[in-house]
Amino acid sequence: MSWGNQTPMPAPVEHQEKTTSRFRFGLFEADAESGELRRSGVRIRLQAQPFRVLICLLERNGEVVTREEMQQRLWGTDTIVDFDHSLGTAINKLREALGDSAENPRFIETLARRGYRFLAPVTVADSRLAETTPHVREFAESAQSAEAEAARESAAIAPVHGRAIQVRVVAGVTAAILLLAGGFVAGLQMQRSSQSPPLISQVTFSGRVSPGDPLFESFPGTATEGSRIYFPQIENGRSVLAEALIADGETSTMPLPDELAAPSLGDISSDGSRLLLRNHLATAPEQSLWIVSTIGGTARRIPGIVAHDATWMPDGQRILYATGNDLYIARDNGTESRKLATLPGRAFWLRWAPDGSRLRVTLLNSETHTSTLWQVGSDGSNAHMLLDNWNSAPPAECCGSWTEDGRYYVFQSARSGNGNVWAIPEHGGFLGRPAAPIPITNGPLDYRAPIIERGGRRTFFIGLNTQSVLLRYDRAASIFVPYASGLGIARRVEFSRSADSVAWIRQDDDSLWRSRSDGSERLQLTGHPMQVFTMHWSPDGRQIVLMGRQPGKPWKVYTMDADGGHVQEVLNEERSEADPDWSPDGKMLVFGRLPDLMAEASQPKAIYLVDLGTKAMTKLPGSDGLFSPRWSANGKYIAALSIDQKKLMLYDVAAKTWRPLAEQNIADPSWSHDDGAIYFHDFAQTDQPIFRFDLKTSRVERVADLHDLRSASVVDYRFAGLAPGDVPLISARMSTANIYAADLPH
Numbered sequence: 001m002s003w004g005n006q007t008p009m010p011a012p013v014e015h016q017e018k019t020t021s022r023f024r025f026g027l028f029e030a031d032a033e034s035g036e037l038r039r040s041g042v043r044i045r046l047q048a049q050p051f052r053v054l055i056c057l058l059e060r061n062g063e064v065v066t067r068e069e070m071q072q073r074l075w076g077t078d079t080i081v082d083f084d085h086s087l088g089t090a091i092n093k094l095r096e097a098l099g100d101s102a103e104n105p106r107f108i109e110t111l112a113r114r115g116y117r118f119l120a121p122v123t124v125a126d127s128r129l130a131e132t133t134p135h136v137r138e139f140a141e142s143a144q145s146a147e148a149e150a151a152r153e154s155a156a157i158a159p160v161h162g163r164a165i166q167v168r169v170v171a172g173v174t175a176a177i178l179l180l181a182g183g184f185v186a187g188l189q190m191q192r193s194s195q196s197p198p199l200i201s202q203v204t205f206s207g208r209v210s211p212g213d214p215l216f217e218s219f220p221g222t223a224t225e226g227s228r229i230y231f232p233q234i235e236n237g238r239s240v241l242a243e244a245l246i247a248d249g250e251t252s253t254m255p256l257p258d259e260l261a262a263p264s265l266g267d268i269s270s271d272g273s274r275l276l277l278r279n280h281l282a283t284a285p286e287q288s289l290w291i292v293s294t295i296g297g298t299a300r301r302i303p304g305i306v307a308h309d310a311t312w313m314p315d316g317q318r319i320l321y322a323t324g325n326d327l328y329i330a331r332d333n334g335t336e337s338r339k340l341a342t343l344p345g346r347a348f349w350l351r352w353a354p355d356g357s358r359l360r361v362t363l364l365n366s367e368t369h370t371s372t373l374w375q376v377g378s379d380g381s382n383a384h385m386l387l388d389n390w391n392s393a394p395p396a397e398c399c400g401s402w403t404e405d406g407r408y409y410v411f412q413s414a415r416s417g418n419g420n421v422w423a424i425p426e427h428g429g430f431l432g433r434p435a436a437p438i439p440i441t442n443g444p445l446d447y448r449a450p451i452i453e454r455g456g457r458r459t460f461f462i463g464l465n466t467q468s469v470l471l472r473y474d475r476a477a478s479i480f481v482p483y484a485s486g487l488g489i490a491r492r493v494e495f496s497r498s499a500d501s502v503a504w505i506r507q508d509d510d511s512l513w514r515s516r517s518d519g520s521e522r523l524q525l526t527g528h529p530m531q532v533f534t535m536h537w538s539p540d541g542r543q544i545v546l547m548g549r550q551p552g553k554p555w556k557v558y559t560m561d562a563d564g565g566h567v568q569e570v571l572n573e574e575r576s577e578a579d580p581d582w583s584p585d586g587k588m589l590v591f592g593r594l595p596d597l598m599a600e601a602s603q604p605k606a607i608y609l610v611d612l613g614t615k616a617m618t619k620l621p622g623s624d625g626l627f628s629p630r631w632s633a634n635g636k637y638i639a640a641l642s643i644d645q646k647k648l649m650l651y652d653v654a655a656k657t658w659r660p661l662a663e664q665n666i667a668d669p670s671w672s673h674d675d676g677a678i679y680f681h682d683f684a685q686t687d688q689p690i691f692r693f694d695l696k697t698s699r700v701e702r703v704a705d706l707h708d709l710r711s712a713s714v715v716d717y718r719f720a721g722l723a724p725g726d727v728p729l730i731s732a733r734m735s736t737a738n739i740y741a742a743d744l745p746h
Contacts, residue, residue, distance in 0.1 A: 023058040024123040024455040025107070026226020027272050028098065030054055037097060039271070049074070049086070050093040057108065057118040062247065066115040091116065099295070106227045106245075119247045120227035123456050198440060198742040203460065204249045207735035208234045208715055209242075211448060211464045212264075214371070217308060217364065218280050219348050219399060219449070220462050221265030222739065225272025225294060226454040229739055230254075231462075232263055237688045237706045237716040239263060241277070241292070244739065246453075246460075257299050260290055261684070267311040267350070268294070272454070276310045276319065284644060285596040286323050291332060304334040309348045314356040322347040322361075327380070341380035349399045354406045360386070362398045366603075367576065368552050371398045373411060386424075390437070391415065394552025399449045402426075403457070408744055410440065410450045410459050417509065417528070419446045421461050423744060440742055447740070457744050464737040468507045470720060473690075473704050473728040480709050480730060483723075485519035491731040492534060493721040496541040497633060497673075501562070503544055505532050507731060512546060514562060517724075525564050534579060537562070538586045539633070545570075545580045545589060557591055559612070570610060571617065575603065579628045584635035587612055590620070592627035595643060605643050620651065622658050632675040639669050639678055648680065648693065661693050662700055668719045672726045679703065679728065681719035690719055690728050704728055 023030045029038045032055050037044045046054075052074055057065055070087060091108065094100075100107045109117045210232040212220035222231040224246070233242035235253065239262045244251040256263060259279060266276035266289075273294055278287040286306040292299045302319070305328075310321035318331050325346060330337035345363040348371075352359055359376045363385075372395045373386040387397060393415055400411030409424040420442060425435040441447045445463035452459055470490045471480040487493060490504035495517065503514045503525075510531040515522040526532055526548065533555065535546040544562055549555045554576040560567040570589065571577060580591040589612060593605045607623035610616070620629075626640040626649060638651040639661075648662040648669060665684035672679065678693045689705035709717065713734050720729040 022125045023055070024125065025058070025061075025118075025120045026454050028226070029455070030058060044097050046097045047093060050090040050097070053087070053090045054094055057116060058122055061118045061120075061122040064111055064115050064117050068115075070115065119245060121246055121453070121456065121458075198744070200441065200463075200740050200742045202249070202463075203229065203246060203739040203741050204244045204251055205738060206233070206251055207738060209462055209737040209739055210234050210239050211446075211462055211466070211737045214398070215369070217285070217346070217348075218264065219309075219362070222449055222451050222460065222462065223265055223268035223275065224451060224454060224460060225268055228294075229451075229460055230265060230268065230275060230294065231739065232265060234715045234736060236686070238686060239280070241265070241275075243294075246741075249739075254292075254296055256292065257290075259288075259301070260292075260299070266309055269312050270314070270316050274312075276312065278307065278310070289319070289321065302330075302332065302334045305330060305337070308346060309350060311350040311352070314352050320350055320352075320359070322350060327359075327361075327376070339380075341376055341383060343374065343376070343383055347374075351401055354402055354404055360400055360402075360409065362400070367554050367574070368394070369549075369554075370394050370552050371396055373397045373400055387437070401451050401459075403452050403744065404455060410452065410744070411437075412448050412450060412461070413437075418443060419448050419464075421447045421450045421459065421742070423459075425745075438745060440744070445740075448737075453741075457746065458741050459744055460739055460741050462737045463740045466507070466736060467734040468731050469734060471709075471717075471730050471732050472723055473708065473730075475727075478704075478708055480704070480732070483729060485515075485517070486522070487519065491718065491720060493723070493729050494536060495722075495724060496537040497539060498541055499724045501537070501541060503535055503537065503562075505535065512544070512548075514544070523564055525560060526567075536581050538582050539584060540586060543586075545582060547578055547580060547591075549576075555594065557589065557610075570612070571615065579630075581629060581631045583609075583631060584633060590629045590631050590638060592629050592640070595627055595645070607638070607640055621656055623651070628669065630669050630671055630678075632671050633673075634675045636675070639671070641666055641669065648678065650695075661695075661698070662691075664691075664700075670719075670722050672722070673724070677726075679719075679722060679726070688717070690730075 021032050027039050035048065035051055037046045037051060056070060056073055067087065095108060098107050102110055105119060107118060107120050109119050111117060210220065212218040222229055228243045228245055230241065230243050232239045241254045241256055241263045242251055243254055260277060262280045263277045264280035266278065268275055275292045275294060277290045277292055286308055289302040289305050289307055289310050290299055291302060305321060307321035307323045310319050313320055313329065318329055320327060320329050326342050327340040327347060328337050329340050343363060345365050347361040347363055349362040350359065357378055361374050363372050363374045374383060375386055376383045391397065391413060396414035398412050400409050402409050407426055409426055411422055412419050413422055421440040422437040423440055424437050440459065445465050448462045448464060450459045450461040468489065468491060470483045470487050472483045474481050487504055489506050489508060491507035492505045493502060495502050500517055501514060502517050503512065505512055509528065511524060512526040512532045512535060513522060513524050529551045530548050532546050532548045535544050537544055542562055543559055545557065545559050547555055548558055555578055557570040557577045557580040558567055559570060576594045577591050578594050580589050582589060589610050590607060592607045593603065605625055605627050607620040607626050607629045609618050609620060625643050627643055628641045630639045636653055638653065640649050640651065641647065642649065645666055646663060647660050648666050649658050650661050651658050665682050667681045667683050669678050669680045676695055680691055682689050682691060687705040687707055690703045692701045692703050694701065709732060715733045715736050717730040717732040720731045723729055
C-alpha cells in the first residue's frame with residue numbers, strides 16, 4: 001500500500017516485537033497481536049499503518065505523543081518517506097474508522113505543531129490468564145498441581161490395587177479441590193468484607209447537571225457510549241441535553257427540536273449512535289418519544305407512541321416503552337407494537353440484562369410514591385420484586401444498571417433521606433444464596449442514577465448538593481435581592497393575614513417552621529420523617545393547615561396549632577389529598593388531588609370541601625379535572641388550575657359558576673393580599689416569568705423573570721410566595737449536581 005509519494009519501509013526491528021495486548025475503549029477493541037479493530041464485536045476494515053498509529057496512541061493513553069516520537073516508533077529515523085503526509089493520511093483513515101472528527105474529537109485530539117493525544121479511557125487486557133483475578137489464578141494453578149500429583153500417584157500404584165486406590169485418590173483430589181474452592185470463596189468474602197470504600201472522582205464541574213425530581217416522575221437520566229456521557233443540564237433555568245468528555249469533563253450542549261424543550265433521557269443504543277428522549281416539560285403523564293443522533297444533526301419523533309420511559313431492545317432495532325402500568329415492544333418507527341407485561345405500578349429505568357434473559361425496572365407506587373426494583377422475564381412472565389424487606393425504611397430503590405459482564409447490578413437507594421449507590425453481586429452468595437448489596441458510596445453528597453462504563457469497571461453517577469437562597473423582588477431596581485430575617489433556606493413562604501408571623505418550609509429537609517415576621521421566636525413545627533409540601537395560615541392565625549406525608553404513605557391534609565402540637569389528620573381515606581386552604585371563617589377546608597405527574601394519573605380529579613366539625617366532604621360543582629385550589633380571603637372566589645396546568649379557573653362561590661381567567665402554563669397560584677389579583681409562575685416559558693392577573697381589568701401583567709436574577713451562579717428558581725405588599729419571593733438554586741465516578745469491586 002502506498003502512503004504519500006513514497007513507499008514506507010518496514011518498521012525497525014526493535015519496534016516489531018510481538019505483543020498480546022488488547023485495548024478496549026468505548027465500543028471498540030484493538031488487538032495488537034492480530035492487527036484487528038472491532039466495534040461491538042464486528043471487525044472494522046483498517047489498513048496496517050493507521051492501526052499501528054492507533055496502538056501507539058493507545059499505549060500512551062491521555063498523553064501527548066509527539067510527531068517525532070511517532071516517526072521514530074513507526075517509520076524509523078533512516079526511513080525515506082513523506083512523513084507529514086503519511087502520518088496525516090493515517091490519522092484521517094483512523095478517524096474515519098472510529099467515526100471521529102478533528103473539529104469535535106471524541107478519541108484523537110490534534111495538538112498543533114506538537115502531536116496527538118488519545119482522549120477516551122482505555123482498558124488493557126494482556127492475556128486470558130491476566131484477565132482473571134489473582135485469587136482465581138491461584139485456585140486454577142493449585143487445582144492443576146493437585147491433578148498432576150494425582151496422576152503421578154495413580155501411575156505408581158500396582159495394577160492389582162489400581163481401581164480401589166484410584167477411587168480413593170480421585171476422592172482425595174476432589175476433596176482437596178473443594179477445600180481450595182471453599183477457601184477461595186471464603187477469601188473473596190473476607191476480601192469483600194474488608195474492602196475499603198472505592199475512591200470517588202469528579203467527572204463534570206459545571207454544577208448544572210439536572211438531578212431530576214422524582215416527586216414529579218422526573219427521574220435523572222444519563223448514558224454513555226464510551227468516551228462521553230450524555231445527560232440533561234440546566235441552562236438559563238431550562239433543561240437542555242448536554243454531553244461531557246469523560247477524560248476531562250469538558251461539557252457542551254446538543255441542539256434539539258423546539259418540541260423537546262425539557263429533554264428527559266431514557267437510554268442509548270448498544271452501538272452508541274442513538275439516544276431515546278422524551279419531553280418532560282409536558283404535564284401529561286405520557287409524552288412522545290424521540291430518537292436523537294449522538295453526533296447531532298438528526299432527531300425524529302416515533303409516531304403513534306406516547307410513554308413515560310423507554311429503552312432499546314437488545315437487538316438495537318426495537319424499543320421497549322412504558323405507558324400507564326403496561327410495557328410494550330415496538331419497532332423504532334412505531335409499528336408492530338405489542339404488549340409485553342402489565343405491572344403493579346408505573347415502570348421507569350428499564351434495563352435489560354447483558355444476555356437479554358431478563359429485564360429490571362424501577363416501579364413507582366401511585367399511592368405511596370415509593371419506588372422498588374422489579375425483575376421481569378424476557379417473555380413478560382415471572383414479575384417479582386427484588387430486595388424485598390432489605391431496606392428497613394419504606395422502599396426507595398431506583399435506577400439500576402448492569403455491568404457488561406453481568407457480574408454486578410448497580411442501583412441507588414435512599415435511607416434517611418440520603419441517596420447512595422449500591423451493587424448486587426450477580427454471581428450470588430455462599431451456597432447459592434442471593435448476595436447482599438455492597439455499598440459503593442457513603443455520602444456526603446446525595447448520589448443518584450448510576451450507569452456503567454462501556455467495556456470497563458467504573459460506574460458513573462450524579463452527586464447532588466443543592467444550594468438555594470430565598471430572594472425577594474425589588475421593584476425599584478427590577479432585581480431579585482436576598483431576603484432578610486433568616487429565611488435564606490426557605491423554599492416556600494407564607495405570611496399570616498395580620499403579617500406579624502411567617503411560616504416556611506426548609507428546602508433541605510422539607511420541615512415546617514414558623515417565627516415572627518422579623519425572624520425572631522423561631523419554632524420548628526414538624527421534623528423527620530414528616531415531609532411537608534405546602535401550608536396555609538388559618539384566618540385567625542392560630543392554626544396552620546398543611547399538605548404532608550409520612551414515609552411510604554399518601555399525601556394527607558393535616559391541621560396543627562401555630563405554636564406547635566395537636567397535629568391532626570383531617571380525613572381518614574386511602575387516597576392522597578393536596579393543596580388545602582381555609583374558608584374565610586376557618587370552619588371549612590378546600591382541597592384537591594395530586595396532578596398526573598405526581599403518580600395518580602389513573603385516578604379522577606376534582607376539588608372538595610370538608611367541614612372540620614363534621615368531617616363531611618362534598619365535591620365542588622363543576623370541578624372535575626381541576627386541582628390546586630386557593631380560596632380568596634374575602635370568601636368570594638376559589639381559584640384553581642386545570643389538570644394539565646394550562647388554564648387558570650375562577651369559581652364564584654355565590655353564583656356557583658366557573659370561568660377561565662388565563663390560558664398558558666401556570667403553577668403555584670397565589671392571591672394578592674387585597675384579593676384583587678392572582679400571581680402565578682409560568683414554568684414553561686424560556687425566561688420563566690412570574691405573572692399577575694388583575695381581576696378588575698382581566699389583564700395579565702409580567703412581574704419578573706429569570707433575567708431579573710442577574711447572577712451567573714443561579715441555575716433556576718421556584719416561585720416561593722408573596723411577602724407583605726405583594727412582593728414576589730423565589731427560592732433560587734445556586735447549584736444542582738455534577739457527575740462522579742467510582743471503580744466497582746473486582
